[in-house]
Amino acid sequence: MSLFKKFDVNESVSGQTKTKSSVQRAIRTKIAEQYPALEPYLDDLIPKKSPLVLVKCKDHIQLLTVNGKILFFNHYDGPWMPVLRLLHQYPFMMPALQVDRGAIKFILSSANIMCPGLTSPGAWMPAESLPAESPVAIFAEGKHFPLAIGWLKMSTDDIRKINKGIGVDNLHHLNDLLWKTEELH
Amino acid sequence: MRLTLISILQPSVCTLPPEYCEFNTTLKKCKEWLQKNHVDLYNKLYVDTVTEGVASVALTPAATPKDTSSKLEKKLEAEAEKKRKTKVIIKSEKRKGKKVVTVITGLDVFGVDLKKASKLFSQKFATGSSVGKNAEGSQEVVIQGDVAHEVMDLIVENYPTVPEDNLQIKA
Secondary structure, eight states: OOTTTSSOOHEEEEEEEEHHHHHHHHHHHHHHHHOGGGGGGGGSSSSSOOEEEEEEGGGGEEEETTTTTEEEEEETTTOEEOOHHHHHHSSSGSSSEEEEHHHHHHHHHTOOEHHHHHHSSOOOOOOOOOOOOOOOEETTTTTTOOOOEEESSSOOHHHHOOOSSEEEEEEEEESSHHHOBBBOO | OOOOOOOOOOOTTTSSSGGGGSSSSSSSHHHHHHHHHHHHHHHHIIIHHHHOOOGGGGGGGGSSSHHHHHHHHHHHHHHHHHHHHEEEEEEEEETTTTTTEEEEGGGGGGGGOOHHHHHHHHHHSOOOOEEEEEEOOOEEEEEEEEOOHHHHHHHHHHHHSGGGGEEEEOO
């Protein structure tokens, strides 16, 4: 279920702090490690001079913002995941899965992604296996832009094999309340 | 070498990338917007699909815009109605002794950024001003000092989205 089914800037945000430069460096290296493809662009995203703001929200959600723009989020101190607007700019930054057309509607109303939606003819998964619990971008059949960001519940091999139940946890999707919150101040 | 970034359209209607509009309730409005502003993309998305017949499926969701659009209209109407009905109430309240504060409720309905508004007020009147919640759970701006009439002029001047008739001063 989407983390951002309920999210209101006035209510969910419990505090904003400018990070110390050491913390900023730690976050930066962590993101660079996680998304090596993004590394060349990190300087543009998080300029060394401008302050990186850590926004703490309800339900153990944290957001990273630079100049009021939300860039990344995480849950329970897990890996940082890009916001969809960021992913649209750098779609190559994380491993991608593709769902079939029929699944789009449900994903947009924040359902989790079921295995059959990832194994049917319109869907696509990378040939190499992705382990469970890795963040993935969800693309859709016939569409250009990713529509959701998720968290693998089982490895892609298992998705192929078992083909039943929830394959990817839908964390953030188009038109959820995080998408609608473009800027934070 | 830097890869060039994919330029991203930001539709004013639903903010989704246009290709996802068909899954949204505002499809009709989005289509109009796209046709007006980005004809080439409109043709690509909504016209070519028919002639090619490849993804005539793409148009099936369009078969049901009737009920969804009326739902949307209702929603918009309800919003407008709410705006018509809500009064921005400016009230002077007594605090300890001869101290008075001015309380403004209902501004948030008209899309006013309350934090910015309170900053503006405190600068204009050289007093403290804060945003808080009242007993009913709606948000209010509290200004120190009795500035009810002045603040009314200021709201009229600075926030055109708030109709003057909806402003009300209560003693």
